[in-house]
Amino acid sequence: MFYYYLQLGLHSLKRNPLLTALMVFGIALGIGTSMTSLTVFYLMGSDPIPWKSDKLHVVQMDNWSVEQPYRTPNEPPDQVTYLDANALMQAGKADLQTAMFKLVWPLQPDNQDIKPFSSLGRATYTDFFAMFEPPFKYGGPWDRAQDKDHGRVVVLSSATNEKLFGGQDSSGKKVRLNEIDYTVVGVLDKWQPRVKFYDLTNGAFNDSEEYFVPFTTAIELQTQASGNNSCWDNPKPGWDGYLASECVWIQFWVQLNSTARKDEYLSFLNNYVGEQKKLGRFPRALNNRLPDVNEWIVDQGVVPSDAKIQVGLSFAFLIVCLVNTIGLLLAKFMRKSSEIGLRRALGATRGQLFSQHLIEAGVIGISGGLIGLFLTWLGLMAVRSLYKDLNSVAHMDWFMVLTAIALSVTAAVLAGLFPTWKACQITPATQLKTQ
Amino acid sequence: MEIRPILSALMRSKVALVLIGLQIALTLAIVCNSLFIISQRVQMMGRESGINEADTFTIGSLGFGAAFDIKTSIQEDVALLRSLPGVADATPTNTTPMSNGGWSTGINLTREQKTSTAPSAMYFVDEHGLNAFGAKLAEGRFFTADEITFRERSSVDWPPVIVITRALANKLFPDQSALGKQVYLDTEGNPNTIIGVVERMQVPWIGWSAEDGPDAEFYSTFVPQNVAFGNFGRYLVRTEPGRRDEVMKAAEAAMLKSNHSRIVREPRTIERIRAEGYQGHRAMTIILIGVIVSLLAVTALGIVGMASFWVTQRTKQIGTRRALGATRGSILRYFMTENFVITSLGLALGVLLTYGLNYWLMANYAAQRLPLVYLAGGIVVLMLLGQAAVFGPATRASRVPPAVATRSV
Numbered sequence: 001m002f003y004y005y006l007q008l009g010l011h012s013l014k015r016n017p018l019l020t021a022l023m024v025f026g027i028a029l030g031i032g033t034s035m036t037s038l039t040v041f042y043l044m045g046s047d048p049i050p051w052k053s054d055k056l057h058v059v060q061m062d063n064w065s066v067e068q069p070y071r072t073p074n075e076p077p078d079q080v081t082y083l084d085a086n087a088l089m090q091a092g093k094a095d096l097q098t099a100m101f102k103l104v105w106p107l108q109p110d111n112q113d114i115k116p117f118s119s120l121g122r123a124t125y126t127d128f129f130a131m132f133e134p135p136f137k138y139g140g141p142w143d144r145a146q147d148k149d150h151g152r153v154v155v156l157s158s159a160t161n162e163k164l165f166g167g168q169d170s171s172g173k174k175v176r177l178n179e180i181d182y183t184v185v186g187v188l189d190k191w192q193p194r195v196k197f198y199d200l201t202n203g204a205f206n207d208s209e210e211y212f213v214p215f216t217t218a219i220e221l222q223t224q225a226s227g228n229n230s231c232w233d234n235p236k237p238g239w240d241g242y243l244a245s246e247c248v249w250i251q252f253w254v255q256l257n258s259t260a261r262k263d264e265y266l267s268f269l270n271n272y273v274g275e276q277k278k279l280g281r282f283p284r285a286l287n288n289r290l291p292d293v294n295e296w297i298v299d300q301g302v303v304p305s306d307a308k309i310q311v312g313l314s315f316a317f318l319i320v321c322l323v324n325t326i327g328l329l330l331a332k333f334m335r336k337s338s339e340i341g342l343r344r345a346l347g348a349t350r351g352q353l354f355s356q357h358l359i360e361a362g363v364i365g366i367s368g369g370l371i372g373l374f375l376t377w378l379g380l381m382a383v384r385s386l387y388k389d390l391n392s393v394a395h396m397d398w399f400m401v402l403t404a405i406a407l408s409v410t411a412a413v414l415a416g417l418f419p420t421w422k423a424c425q426i427t428p429a430t431q432l433k434t435q
Numbered sequence: 436m437e438i439r440p441i442l443s444a445l446m447r448s449k450v451a452l453v454l455i456g457l458q459i460a461l462t463l464a465i466v467c468n469s470l471f472i473i474s475q476r477v478q479m480m481g482r483e484s485g486i487n488e489a490d491t492f493t494i495g496s497l498g499f500g501a502a503f504d505i506k507t508s509i510q511e512d513v514a515l516l517r518s519l520p521g522v523a524d525a526t527p528t529n530t531t532p533m534s535n536g537g538w539s540t541g542i543n544l545t546r547e548q549k550t551s552t553a554p555s556a557m558y559f560v561d562e563h564g565l566n567a568f569g570a571k572l573a574e575g576r577f578f579t580a581d582e583i584t585f586r587e588r589s590s591v592d593w594p595p596v597i598v599i600t601r602a603l604a605n606k607l608f609p610d611q612s613a614l615g616k617q618v619y620l621d622t623e624g625n626p627n628t629i630i631g632v633v634e635r636m637q638v639p640w641i642g643w644s645a646e647d648g649p650d651a652e653f654y655s656t657f658v659p660q661n662v663a664f665g666n667f668g669r670y671l672v673r674t675e676p677g678r679r680d681e682v683m684k685a686a687e688a689a690m691l692k693s694n695h696s697r698i699v700r701e702p703r704t705i706e707r708i709r710a711e712g713y714q715g716h717r718a719m720t721i722i723l724i725g726v727i728v729s730l731l732a733v734t735a736l737g738i739v740g741m742a743s744f745w746v747t748q749r750t751k752q753i754g755t756r757r758a759l760g761a762t763r764g765s766i767l768r769y770f771m772t773e774n775f776v777i778t779s780l781g782l783a784l785g786v787l788l789t790y791g792l793n794y795w796l797m798a799n800y801a802a803q804r805l806p807l808v809y810l811a812g813g814i815v816v817l818m819l820l821g822q823a824a825v826f827g828p829a830t831r832a833s834r835v836p837p838a839v840a841t842r843s844v
Binding site: 239304320377422 | 472
């Protein structure tokens with residue numbers, strides 16, 4: 001029966017190719033637009049590390065000026081001072097913890113064929129690798145002793161390893177950064193989190209680092225962070241003055257394996273700030289926070305308001321397309337009134353007519369949906385060319401493909417229900433009378 | 436033309452009326468609000484930065500290691516750049532307008548005040564800064580060579596003289612000249628005297644206006660210092676008109692050759708910096724234009740489809756009317772008026788939806804109230820669109836011969 005109705009539906013659609021094309025295209029356009037904006041929106045805001053996002057927390061301490069908050073209404077800074085980063089690392093109260101900052105160093109390859117180039121790196125502690133779990137291809141992270149001893153060691157990204165060593169296992173080899181030789185201890189596999197959640201301060205959609213070096217080493221070498229630096233009070237002169245200042249420029253993350261541990265850590269922080277207050281620091285009221293990854297993504301406004309407006313407008317557009325299809329489908333079914341009347345008179349039940357017309361509507365919906373998927377693919381391509389930095393989030397994944405199909409079928413059935421119901425209300429007698 | 440028969444005919448097919456009306460209402464709401472967003476973005480992108488954008492580019496240098504002599508490097512580099520053929524002028528600078536990265540500091544009028552009077556972007560340049568950027572001096576003078584110092588890691592003081600923009604001058608000293616006035620970049624430091632006012636100089640950050648009004652995007656200060664900590668050097672070069680691309684290549688080559696203990700970073704034109712800076716706004720504009728065009732197309736085609744259906748369904752009635760003496764013109768007018776009535780009802784609902792959507796945008800995304808002119812424009816456009824869309828089917832209706840009335844199906 002289904003097959004027969006399908007044939008009837010296709011036959012009826014073929015009778016009015018222009019009207020059919022109009023309906024299919026309408027749905028396709030609506031689906032394409034809304035799925036494009038929804039995909040970008042969803043991938044920007046979605047959990048980049050779902051298996052442990054509730055265990056990773058940013059440490060926020062309000063060391064800001066008593067006169068004004070870091071950000072209105074009363075937000076603590078998104079980074080910490082060197083003083084506090086150092087104290088928290090020394091205390092080591094979390095399950096895993098790392099202070100880190102963004103740096104740019106010239107990379108001077110041994111190979112004379114490759115010109116020295118400026119390269120983006122990250123100074124961090126070895127816990128970084130256990131916390132954010134970048135996959136290793138060769139070797140592994142440096143050990144805690146290297147953190148302590150300011151080791152001249154480096155972990156390379158897979159792209160850097162490709163460039164410098166042709167993708168070979170480079171463990172034990174030397175890499176020259178800013179006139180100093182570092183020994184390669186590990187090489188990462190490809191790693192580009194969709195959202196660079198571990199350093200939202202310096203760009204949520206920036207490229208990942210080309211290498212990682214110990215934090216302590218970078219500090220010893222007096223490396224100026226190339227990321228954001230904010231001060232409310234003038235630092236004292238010189239590097240030591242800067243390290244002792246109230247300037248915030250270091251991201252501090254902790255891993256806390258349970259809520260109990262989180263509570264413990266928060267009270268440790270509160271105690272720490274309490275002690276510092278006695279020394280005359282932290283003039284504002286106690287305002288320590290430990291947002292987890294997803295809270296942090298919301299807090300830092302990773303999803304720009306433009307993306308939200310686009311989702312809102314594109315779904316309004318989808319509604320217009322659906323209303324349009326309902327109207328056209330209704331017109332079409334009404335036109336067939338006499339045919340429907342005849343079939344009713346010859347014994348077809350309302351149920352049979354209902355399924356026949358719903359199948360016809362479904363055919364429109366599914367073809368609209370398929371074309372819509374194609375349009376979404378085109379749309380995402382357009383988004384990638386319009387927003388150069390959104391490469392990582394403007395892609396379809398299986399979840400979004402399934403969502404698109406579900407959305408288009410639902411949309412088409414919704415659009416088809418009313419016209420179908422109206423068609424079934426046709427009384428055979430009145431239709432036959434006019435003949 | 437009688438409106439009553441049209442209304443009573445419409446009342447018999449309420450569903451169709453509701454569907455078309457709803458479609459028009461939603462279209463009006465989306466089109467008006469999108470156009471408003473577009474016009475704001477276009478206005479924002481069209482703002483002049485106050486500098487010469489056509490003939491300028493930046494080029495940077497990153498020295499190797501702790502032994503790198505950044506001060507000498509800066510001096511040699513600017514001298515080299517200025518000596519190149521085709522270069523009009525060059526200056527060291529920490530940043531440029533629209534680059535989205537830079538240094539900002541609060542400016543205070545007195546030593547005692549707790550919160551600063553205005554935030555300002557800092558441009559660290561030498562005596563060639565004004566000429567290299569191609570900015571215009573409005574009052575006073577720019578720096579002289581002997582006023583230029585180095586800003587080192589150990590520097591905490593700000594220099595005794597600064598030059599600010601007119602927007603910042605108006606904010607700090609409304610209704611009086613800022614020239615010769617003293618301000619405090621650091622309330623614990625020496626006062627800084629304003630020796631010059633520049634017509635216009637945009638801050639590096641796009642969308643900085645959020646808290647201090649739209650003029651805040653031009654709160655800039657020139658500081659007569661070269662930043663000499665870290666191994667970074669950045670220069671802004673202005674070339675003779677039309678020679679930018681050629682000079683850019685020559686400058687990169689010359690800098691590479693002059694000093695081997697550093698990297699020369701890829702030169703970037705201000706035009707490229709502008710394009711990258713406004714990328715998001717440009718994208719939003721293009722996307723919204725796409726939405727508007729598709730929406731109008733879908734709505735217009737929908738009206739054509741529905742009208743065609745009505746015409747077909749009423750062929751017999753039309754024939755009857757024709758047979759009873761109605762002219763072609765009156766049939767045409769009937770359908771045009773019908774569309775006018777439906778569109779008007781839809782637009783009435785659309786006005787509510789438009790302001791509803793505008794309210795949502797204002798509540799959630801700091802949008803502004805939609806000016807009436809957009810609504811008026813939207814109404815006119817949709818009215819014309821409806822009339823144009825229905826014209827085809829209506830013409831077809833008017834061609835129905837009266838003989839149809841006598842024919843049975």
